[in-house]
Amino acid sequence: MVRVRNLSFRFGARYVLRNVSFSVGRGGFVFLTGPSGAGKTTLLRILHGALPMQGGQATVAGHELARMTKGRLPALRRDVGVVFQDFKILPRRTVRENVILPLEVRGVARPKAERRIKAVLHALKLDGLAECPCAQLAGGEQQRVAIARAVVTGPRVILADEPTGNLDWELSVRLLDVFRQFHLHGTSIIMATHNREILSAVPEAAVLRLSGGEVDPGGYDVAEAAGISGRDEA
């Protein structure tokens, strides 16, 4: 589902990622971890086409990123659900209006869209806030809205950047349960986090440790991790 080979990325002369290689099969669950500046967010941004490929190869849900054009980006992003560290929700719109966006973009019929929204909001304990403007929500609630928007389409791959960053432990566990439900149904999940408790909460998940472009003696800044998680290779 996600295959990365010798991926490198630098801002100016400074390497953020160098020769990163890993692959995640269908239903795989992978944590990206490492210190601040290790390149977790950069890697996730590359994987959903927000940053261009500079070196190496990457395939996400069948989309070859090195050959990605502007015209093909929407197709990639329809297969990938993304939870951003800064939420990227529309504060003036209601929870329901934010969550329905990716369904509207895909042209999902309104009754079906409403059913999906209801289920996702219930799973994320947001059902009482559906008509509430997001600007009136607490940080943790806004984060759950961002998560709801990412998972509502049932994407093939979910990329989540510190999705539990603003949540208490109880909500974090509940959120991880939601992600686990998806990964048990075949969705591949790559989640960036530096919270060690979160890492241990999903025992079947693999952990990729990024080091911010510093090359280890093996020549990779993460261990070669092909086939570490998931049922089949992309």
Added chain:
Amino acid sequence: MGMFFRLIFRGVRDLFRHPWPQALTLAAVTLTAFLGGLFAMFLHNLEAELVRHQGKAQYQMFWKKDAPEALVAAQWADLRTRPELAELVAFTPDQALTVMQETLGAGADLSWLRGKSPLPYTALATFRIPPEDADWPRRTFEALKSLEGVATVHVNPLQMDLSRSVLELGRTLLWPTGVFLLLLVALVVGNTVKLSLLARADEVSILRLVGAKNWYIRLPFLVGGGTLGLVGAGLALALLKVLQQSLAEVLNVPPLWINIAYLPLPHAAALAGTMVLVAVAASWVAARDRG
């Protein structure tokens, strides 16, 4: 198809999200379309007037205040027998007073002047000019002026020559003026769409991140721009109609007799269509650059 109509609806609805910039743009589009329409209406009326007077000469006659009624009536009867006469519209002092009363409206009561009107006998005589006789208008002018009791005669060939020159000048200026006005509309609408895109940059970037295609993002902006063009053109045409009716009431009376016609339907439709096309094109360019 449902999504298409939903986006069109959204394009119109989004105009109300930032009403003031849109209202100012609408005012600018309306004013520009109004100026363009006014210019087109002026040329249309000038051309119509010239066509109407093609091969004709018009003489506006004013009799002296003390001219006897019997004499003037006989002269009118004589004029009506002339084979070249196309039309004679004549007014007695009381008839002229009635027309003046109608022109001034109910606010001005001139009934006390009935029977002692200070206005003179007047007539507007239109003649077909014999094609083989180039000097005929001048001779007729002299003949009418020398009629007993006639105070002054105004003749229109000079005005017609002036009108033809103005029409030629207008036709020469039509394209540059039209292009200038359309560029103005394009700039105003394009800038408004750019401002809307800047104001909604977050929304556009989120739409892109959830997989929206270009047309999904741009269509509402195109619809918004087209709506501004259409509503602006509609308002401009309505304003032109008001102006035309006001001018027609004031100008189509003695001694002016200027008939102001509204823009013909094809011209009005072309004006509205062009405004919509230019607005949509400007929106497309703005959305392509920024969206």
